[in-house]
Amino acid sequence: TPQERDGRLYGRGALDIKSGVAAMCAAAVAMVRNAVALKRPLLIAAVVDEECNSIGTEALLREYAADAAIVLEPTDLRLCIAHKGYAWFEVITHGRAAHGSLPEEGRDAIRMMGRVLGLLDALDRKLAQQAPHPRLGCAALHASLISGGQELSSYPAECRLQIERRTLPGESEAEIEAELRGVLEGLEKRDVAFRATARMIASRPPYEISPEAPIAAATASAIRDVTGSVGLSGMAAWTDTALLAAAGIPGVVFGPRGRGLHGAGEYVELESVHDCAEVLCCLIGRLCAG
Numbered sequence: 001t002p003q004e005r006d007g008r009l010y011g012r013g014a015l016d017i018k019s020g021v022a023a024m025c026a027a028a029v030a031m032v033r034n035a036v037a038l039k040r041p042l043l044i045a046a047v048v049d050e051e052c053n054s055i056g057t058e059a060l061l062r063e064y065a066a067d068a069a070i071v072l073e074p075t076d077l078r079l080c081i082a083h084k085g086y087a088w089f090e091v092i093t094h095g096r097a098a099h100g101s102l103p104e105e106g107r108d109a110i111r112m113m114g115r116v117l118g119l120l121d122a123l124d125r126k127l128a129q130q131a132p133h134p135r136l137g138c139a140a141l142h143a144s145l146i147s148g149g150q151e152l153s154s155y156p157a158e159c160r161l162q163i164e165r166r167t168l169p170g171e172s173e174a175e176i177e178a179e180l181r182g183v184l185e186g187l188e189k190r191d192v193a194f195r196a197t198a199r200m201i202a203s204r205p206p207y208e209i210s211p212e213a214p215i216a217a218a219t220a221s222a223i224r225d226v227t228g229s230v231g232l233s234g235m236a237a238w239t240d241t242a243l244l245a246a247a248g249i250p251g252v253v254f255g256p257r258g259r260g261l262h263g264a265g266e267y268v269e270l271e272s273v274h275d276c277a278e279v280l281c282c283l284i285g286r287l288c289a290g
Contacts, residue, residue, distance in 0.1 A: 113146070
């Protein structure tokens, strides 16, 4: 149950992303109530599934086009002009099933995966030592899910690992896949008994736009007019902005202030929702009515 106290609204989804939906709806209502005549159409889109496969935005892009977009993820009222991408991989090490009393016949797939994990840990440390992106920091990877074996008295024939690699602007999908395959091929060269396969499960590209781009400059001007200053930022998470850009729609990310995303203590600062709506009103006036 949502609770309001001390200028904050607490509840799951209050910040991510109901606050952004509320701000854009409030801005649209204000345009109507003030009888603002729009020379360009304004599309308000409350899309689904951004946390998983983005089927809402993909469906939207099949039906509509636009000159620019504002994605209302929470940004602490800062102008976000870059975010990371990601790639999901599954690695399978292949052993040989055998009774635990027959080590000469068995081949332990879980121990093989341990070697993979050790090299992935080294790769993550290497990524952390590379020159960081000015707004996004370093690329990273982590092990997300692992499973293997069937019973205590048997050698495991297979072990499955799923990993996530967070990507930076300038990194290609092919480069990231080759990076992982290089790890596995290195192990195979050092040990003829080692065998592993890998596949990409899914990927989403990173995104970056120049602060001088028209939509970024216009949004920065509107933020400055409402709040008195504007800060530029990047986002470690992924957003639908990258899909919009791939469809030829330049965009920025901008939204209210709060903390605790996806947690029981999630909250949004209500004043920031009002500020966000006011910024959107200014922006709509300049881009659609001016």
